[in-house]
Amino acid sequence: MGYRINKAAVIGSGVMGAGIAAHLANVGIPVYMFDIVPQSLTEEEQRKGLTLEDKVVRNRIAEQNRQKLLKQKPAPLYDKSRIELITACNLEDDLDKLKEVDWIVEVVVERLDVKQQVLAKIEPYRKENAIVSTNTSGISVEAMSEGRSEAFLRHFLGTHFFNPPRYLKLLEVIPTAKTDSEVVQFMKEFGEKVLGKGVVLAKDTPNFIANRIGCYGLMVIVDEMVKGGYSVGEVDSVTGPAIGRPKSATFRTLDVVGLDTFAHVAHNVRENVSDPTEQDVFKLPDFMQHMVNKGWIGSKAGQGFFKKVKGDKGSEILELDYNTMEYVPRKKLNAPSLQQSKGKKDLAEKIRTIVYAKDRAGKLVWNIMKRVLLYSADKLGEIADDIVSIDQAMKWGFGWEMGPFETWDAIGLQQSVARMEEEGEQVPDWIKTMLAKGKTFFYNREQGKTFYISHGEYKQVEERPEEISLVALKEQGKVIKQNAGASLIDIGDGVALLEFHSPNNAIGADIIHMLHFSLDEVARNYEGLVIGNQGKNFCVGANLMLLLMEAQEMNWPEIDFMVRQFQQATMAIRYSEKPVVAAPFAMTLGGGTEFCLPAARIQAAAETYMGLVEVGVGLIPGGGGNKEVLLRLYDSVPDKANVDLQQLVNLAFETIAMAKVSTSAEEARQYQFIRPQDGISINQSFLIYDAKQKVLELARAGYRAPQPQKIPVVGQEGKAVLLLGAYTFKKGGQISDHDYKIAEKLAHVLCGGNLPQGTLVDEQYLLDVEREAFLSLCGEPKTQQRMQYMLTKGKPLRN
Template identity: 65%
Template sequence: MIVTGCISADHRRGGTFLAQIKKAAVIGAGVMGAAIAGHLANAGIRTLLLDIVPREVNEKEQVKGLTLEDPAVRNRFARMGRERLLKEKPAPLFHKSMMDRIEIGNLEDDLERLSEVDWVIEAVVENLKIKQDLFSRIEGVWNPGTIISSNTSGISIHDMVQGRSEEFRAHFLGTHFFNPPRYMKLLELIPTADTKDELVQEMKAFAEGRLGKGVVLAKDTPNFIANRIGVYGLAVTFWKMLEENLGPDEVDAVTGRAMGRPKSATFRTLDLVGLDTFIHVSDNVRENVEDPEEKKAFEVPALLQEMVDNGWLGSKSGQGFFKKVKGEKGSEIYSLDPQTKEYRPRKKLKAPSLEMAKRAKSMKEQLRALVYADDAAGRLAWFITKKVLLYSAARIPEIADDIESVDKAMRWGFNWDLGPFEVWDTIGVEKSVAKMKEEGESIPPLVEELLASGARSFYEKSPESVKAFHLGGQFQEVDEHPKEIHLSRLKEQGKVIKSNRGASLVDIGDDVLCLEFHSPKNAIAADIIQMIHAGVQEVSRNWRGLVIGNQGSTFCVGANLMMILMEAQDQNWPELDLMIRQFQKAMGALRAVGKPVVAAPFNMALGGGVEVSLPADRIQASAETYMGLVETGVGLIPGGGGNKEMLLRWTEGVDPKDSIGLQNRVNKVFETIAMAKVSTSAVEAKDYRFLRDGIDGITMNQDHLLYDAKQQVLALGAAGYRAPEPRKIPVVGETGFNTLKLGAYGLLQSGYISEHDYKIATKLAYVLAGGNLPEGALVDEQYLLDIEREAFLSLAGEPKSQMRMQHMLTKNKPLRN
């Protein structure tokens, strides 16, 4: 099931708007157009992907005897775009089956089919004349009321539809997706003066709910919001690098995580985007703004133009600011020396402020330690920060009417931890403005107005709400989606029922409790297990149900591996055995609590993170959830009931007497756990039965995840919820164990796995087979938990398993020994 969050207004052909967008068309099957079509398919929308007809037959088509009249030739560009969706990394599709929702065609034979769809998205080459001609053709087949939009990254939305009818213009707007559309949260909506207000609001709601986007309303100005500010920041950084005689590697050491930006920082980001693309976007601003100083800021440095002329475009050409070089010790990344224009080994800028930023306990400490430091890194960070903050403030109200739109655009579109005005608050508005004035900078009116009002920050936060400084010298409530639940705010409001170092029980309203993990990486240890037991008791007495969820960076990476390793190295087997027993009991308690329990995983849900989710009555997962029982990678097998839960899911409904059918099901479980398979999306998690088709739900917008999980709790309660009865599980027994073991032995003999992999696989096979029992025997859940725990403890004592655990903790990657 996919939670859709569809737009709600009544849309009729020839009238107003859509109750639900069921079918769309994307025109332009290039990298961006095909990826947009792919994400629409992810959202359950059937999509028609169109492109131009080729002018000539290629070599492969000639060999097949095809001509320009054959559909295979005429649809070539759209077909290539569609096929590319299965090859690109990271994958644009949730699952390969999403391809079935994408049809292909061309603009000559299939243009009239645009009358069948509810939304047409233009994603052709960035050329105003080409776009204008295309919209003229579209209007000829357009069904009045159908939404039309452009994915342009900077061309005037208004200019595109000059000459089109009033009705057409009323249903037209910009929908600027960020690349890659599946993963990038930002969608800029750019209406014109002619666009109907209802359309804008309903498209915003649709994009947030159905597409999972973070939407900001941008004005029809060059490059809109995110690219306008982001490209300015990149340009400023480039010029500063040249001025200070630094290298891109040295600059990136400062402008990445140290400044609350992505690891790709500045120049690795430019390589990923493409240097030619960066020049195009920069040119678009320079050619369309009036201010001479702003024009100058977007001038293309001679070095950058020379690199593009040389074909050094970045990652897509194999070299840009960085290049992979093969040497005696294998491949190594080299950095461009801007002075010599030759590649050299990378080096990092060393400065005390960078070390202080790394040790900081909060973003406030981190940024202040860096931007106010009087060393090379601090001066660079201050200059870039200063310029971006001043530029952002000066662009309001030109590009947006409010500061929160700018901040959201930069967080969602460029993956900054904080937007410009949030950064300003973090480093201190008064202190930073005083420093800027000392350096002769002109302070934008918005900032002077803030300080003149007596305020000292752009945002006012309280447990009840967040207010942002708006034009007119006042603070106004930040617009928040009704489906957003903020655990941090609820905790500030005193909604914590119980808490310890690892977890809390938080009242999220409607008599529903949330079990929130907040340990490092949300790893499960004794404190979390204690809170699970406490939550079960609390919910059984006083609440309608329980949601297991949090709003950290990841749902749960599994059990506390360091603790397991330390107990195993100390041979403290009674303590380790007790911990596993307690974990298993906690999972059993979740299943038997008598009130609905819904798990809400997102991002990484690994090992114990999966085991916490599987006993829940329902799982409501974020679309971007990567689930897997990965314990074999650290020399173990699941110990918290994961094997038993997977057997429950895979053997449900199978006849114990059907030995072949039962063995095939157990084989699937064995393969999934032994190979530590991890889903690449919540949709793919259904293939492994971490999620159950038709039972568990998927939320497209992670910001709505806790809300959707709570609704599942309430719906189960309203339907007369009863806790599931324990059931017997059919096992394949000794015969099935030998079958599984034989398969693993074949892999060992072929060199695909090591001796220790084989030992782990044998232990896993024994557990999944149910031990030395007759084939088809029925066992209870506790029996499987007992042999699972015994196998886990046995492997924890193996020196090679301990080596794997140690390697994962120190290197953050598996060891194959």
């Protein structure tokens, strides 16, 4: 039968339960969030004369945790209004509500007996065909379902979210022997298409896939650190981005996760595996157990492997010396291989440079890596059926850039296996057999298709139409034209895509040149154009380094030319005769936002952080951003005859002057960066496909470019209103003199210069005023200082 989830219930409102409830609300699913009834009154409840029988008291725990969602950072909700979709309930009065829901997620404490009791309690209220799942980080799903009915068991499985549920992509789905295959398939598709997750099917083994490998890897790092005499800081300086792992590396990650949580996960594996050697690996060393006992469990306790202290020179982060259990100045590992690896562009080259080095960094990374790779290979078949699932779990759950088997390919399978065997390591037989057959890679790519090793033979990785790979399309010869900064790619069905690939995807002359070529090519031969890429961020703005260099040289004609080119590019997007759809994701700042705003439509990833942030470097938007924000606000008003222009200009000024950046695509709607007719893709892997469908939809509807329009400006009177507000901030010490100067320029542009209020102006007039203001700010020494500071420090300077 077909399944559909219209309403859900989450049992347990702690950090994880509330996070899952929040994400369900993010995607528009109403959710009941349950917790236990309090056993005693708070002082405040007593003062109010409440009793334990009052509903507000009985729902207190769930309601308090619901309210906490509004204050947490990073925000668990796309938009604070989504909290209205979450209803606080308790497990004594409200169980009847479970009869309304299509999915019940149990997220109570990680104890088998408690989970069994909760499942027994909710079973009588489960409606026919409602799915029930447990969110557990490692307890046996089969064991907790003992005693439940056959109908319950057919609809029961594990759904292991990673914390925080909004941000971490991995969802491990763990069926039992009795789970209906249709339920498993539905939950996989629901996880991907509705929740936006990367779903892997895991086996019902201790800690499943990601926590099993990840926890083992962390224990190995601790072991190798102690054996090699490395410090906590030295280890973190090697086990982060240098080898394709997150910036938080090892011990900073443990501090964020919480050493108590990690100890629980490690203990769970140790108690549930039978191999004594494996059990030993998962035993916490004495110093870590001592940390747990003392409450030094990480960020939530104020100290863990690192501790922030205030000194004479400001705040300083100290590291734990695990030999003395005292905090000491943080150290970094300085090794030749680390320096050499920084010069390598490709991650595989970076890792090879370090892993085969004979210095201290090389020895540490090799000793860690060989053990993790061998363990991953040894667990294939036990924790997952294929290497792809293991690799994806580690990338989506732990933020690794490469999974274990991808990493093994990167360092060279034959070379590494030979070294492992020389060092007396036991390499799994299936790898020896594979190598004996002449198969020297776990993955092979041929003509844009990926194959992985499975039972000694290569098998193609499942391809899905919703997941368009630009790398694969390039390998298939689909590039129409390219230069150093951008490529135009045929993505099929008569749609082309303009991809940025300059450093940091910064917009420069190469990208602008390719945009004009793309629009001409699309006008002749295609249905429309997508502007998108699959980099780390969509675009962090224009080429600031080039702009600063020209400003320092006082090359004003060149800057004027650059800004005109940028403005002409954004106007070309707006008036393209074929539909242009921008597909932003992650950081979409400054010029990146300016490339999106004039598009016929935006199809944004849910995690899109969009904003015009130029004031942070002493400038204002120069590529038409001011004009586009004004136009969007003006177009959003249905009654143009009675519009309050000043209110719209005030909104535009506030958005740009405060450099507001959305924390999600939903919030970008509030800033008018994204309109009602624009789309949001919850699963970023489907973003390019969704944008392509938007192009085809517009083309089929007979898309016509918008007609140029004139808009009224508020002129000098409106500017006086804006500057009065800015002056008040300046007098109150909230902004500097230079901030006020930038505000003057921005007000001048948004108000249409010194014209009388109500004057109708065209877009080119607004662009000319914008360009003049932008150029004048480029000549300000304090603006140049801000640009320099941003380029060197990566954060804004307040001067």
